[in-house]
Amino acid sequence: MASITPKIDFVSELSGLFDLGGQVAFVPGGYGGIGEAISWGLAMQGARVIMAGRSLEKAELLAQQISAAGFSAEGIALDVESVDAIRDSIDGVAERNGGIDILMNCVGIQREEPLLEVTEEAYDEVYRVNLKSAMFLSQAVARHQIAGKRGGRQVHLLSVRSQLGIRNRGYSAYCSTKGGMVMLIKQHAMELAPHSITVNGVAPTFVYTEMIRHVMENPEFRDKLLERIPLGRIADPKDVVGPALFFMSPGASFVTGQTMYVDGGISSSQ
Secondary structure, X not given: OOOOOOOOOHHHHHOOOOOOOOOEEEEEOOOOHHHHHHHHHHHHOOOEEEEXXXXXXXXXXXXXXXXXXXXXXXXXEOOOOOHHHHHHHHHHHHHHHOOOOEEEEXXXXXXXXOHHHOOHHHHHHHHHXXXXXXXXXXXXXXXXXXXXXXXXXXXXXXXXXXXXXXXXXXXXXXXXXXXXHHHHHHHHHHHHHXXXXXXXXXXXXXXXXXXXXXXXXXXXXXXXXHHHOOOOOOXXXXXXXXXXXXXXXXXXXXXXXXXXXXXXXXXXXX
């Protein structure tokens, strides 16, 4: 009986599993604490990286640093709270680069308010930046990926708070928007699968960036957090790069609709 196991040329087929050479990667939020590390990772794997955010100065500075190291990068301004700006920006990136292969969405904010003090203004801002922008970034990039007929990758930066609430902190807006993104990823994965476009999420726990300075400068909270993380430490931005690159790579071509928790084991122990 003939074997149904396909014959594989391991040298040729496995050598490029994580090669992103020639890929065009659009990275909103790409100059933030985690976004910067991911942008460097993408560039070092051969992708042309276009970082976008409110600060054109920060985006261009990072692009200059990456380019000076011998890689390909561009920085542009983008207000993700404007759907028109999202569409115009992505249309421009696709036109200048012949399409977009990868969306790596690193956008996210937190406005900490206890439940009884949550304001409509703060909640709406977190919703617009975290969840609504993810919807329309995905849509705008998908239009170009579908038209290009070469498949693609979409990856969203989430948080362990998309699965777990947090004690003694005012995280209503943050947790609900990140949780919503988990289902957005699943739905977009289903709708884009026929076009060979995968959609996944990377969900770290607390990562050493300026976004959590106020938390990390609270010794009592920091010590309790460390006690709960099985690996016994808080993540560095570089810890998120590998999982993100995996989802964006050819090696993840059969993985879609998934969220990977990069959390030192915390979600497995609660």
